[in-house]
Amino acid sequence: MNLHTIFQDFNPSKFVVHTCLFIFTALFALRLDNRVTWSYWTVFTPIWVWKVLVITGATVGSYVWWRYPHFRLEGEAYIHYKSMLISLALHLILLMFELLVCDKLESSRHLWTLVFIPLIFISIVSIAISIWAVKHDRSFELELFCAVNVLQFIFLALRLDGFITWSWEVVFVPLWIVMCLSLVGVLYTIIFAAILFRTPEVNAQQRRSSFQSAVGYTFLVIPILIFQVLLANKLDDDIKMSYIAVVSPLFISFFTLILMSFSAKGGNKWWFGMRKDFCSFVLGMCPLLQEYANIAYHSERRANGVELQQVDKNDKYNLKKNDHLKPVLPIVSIETPD
Template sequence: MFRDFNPGKFIVWVCVATFTALLSLRLDGELDWSYWVVFSPIWLWKGLVVLGALVGNIVWWRNPHYRLEGQSYIQYRALLISLGLHLFLLMFEVLVADKLENHRHAWVSVFAPLVLISIVSIAACIWAVKHDRSFELELFCSVNLLQFIFIALRLDEYLHWPWEIVFVPAWILLCVSVVAVLYSIIFAGLLLRMPDVNPDRRRTSMNSAIGYTCLVAPLLIFLITLASKLNGNTSATYTSVVSPLYISYATLLLMSFTTKRANQWWFGLRKDLCQFLLGVCPLLQEYANISYSIPHLEDSRTGLQQPPTDPGVLTNEKRDVVASSRRLEHRVVVPALSLEVPD
């Protein structure tokens, strides 16, 4: 399950889901906390990013021989690009928290770092495609540039459009996403009707169709209810408005177990997190890689019935055969140690 686990994405979506719950409760008046406390999951996310990048840079500069390993230079540059985008995003989040708490800035100035991120993200996406790197955050910011500008102008009342019109860029993106979801569903259905298709391919296409449906459909429902709430056409609370998002969050958390591995220079690990934990904890390396199974009532290899609870009724010959068959059931999947017996 942890073979393709991306711990960074898992932590990000846990923090975002927690922040969404706290913010909706604060807007509904259920909590009287300061907005600086409401944004605490976001501060935790950014703190881990800055700490991980700092440790990665220290390891990079103190160990020059590590730079010769595979694609170390590409991964290190990806680390620096991601760090820069997160710092600008942190600036935007600080301005939002200060605006909600003290009402000191115009929304146009608050969204200025986000607009700058969106422009830089276009070049970051091109670089990521050339070097086969993941770019979810960069893609999200680059395609929503116009949406960020519309929201800032509407909040400052430079525009007096209904929120349905303000969200037009988001509607366009969601329409494209819905078309992609329908295509994935149709493709998965066609594969199910083809008997000569590999079962693994069928299962992968079906999982992709279900995952994209659970990701896009709740976003569409959320955007419709949010526009109605901001226009004053409904008395629904913000907690009920954001409730469909938790389906998308749960889907993204599950998808973090099947995505590409994170940048190996975060915290200077230089390897997958699971491999790092196995190296740090020798007990996990020695015992967690052993597969155990309960013997069946009839062993297909020996043809013997499972022994009764009283071992005294077994003859010595049968007891030896049963013991040897049980020893075969305990097999090492990944040998952790290599023992050499001297002559």
């Protein structure tokens, strides 16, 4: 058992977001199928949990920032903190959109065009934020998603209000274009992985990494494309399927994203004032886990049937690097003479 190996590249932010979206998608589809009769405010609970964590994390991070000024001198602290504030602002505007959606679904007292105004505003602002993120080497998945779909959001609002009467296949044209570009990217990763597999000069680690990327992006993009086709046909009454069946391909994409969050690396170190990667923060807060993270055991069976626990060589090396961690002594069996 080696927790450090498992969580050293873990991105908790992406894990929380994708898990909440996974649960919300399932609940929303069940609500549309009338298999559950909860209010939409209850159905949106995973979204509220996501936003509460974002606001709480930014609040704690800001408190640590202003309470301990010497922490600001740590590497790229200013860039990390500014990135956290930008992300918080976008999530607050996104929260406004989600609140309007819930109110619209419950009361129908607003036009969808008014509901989508915060999301369209986010999409426009996200263009500038994406440029800033590229210059400062920051991740911008949410911003990029909103920036490339601004026209799609406008079409959705107009179609839901009846200002345009196009079929849903036409309404989804901007998304079809994005998906076509995504398929080109998936094809590139597959070809690149195949080239590395046939190149003898490439080491095994690079081959494995390229293969995992190709498989991951394939299981991410293809199910989304299938979902989009099913949804367009469902809304146009071309097929008779339940909404839970329509969104079922999305579950594969969300599950893939959840798995990929364990190797996503990155993440903002100022959320909740951690100032370090998630693995180091957890090990620092739980000294008991330090022992398991730095020492792994495996059992070897001797000829006489007595098991002996040994320490891996790699973990001995980790112990030398982390002398401040308290090691767990291996238990050696004592053989008694016959």
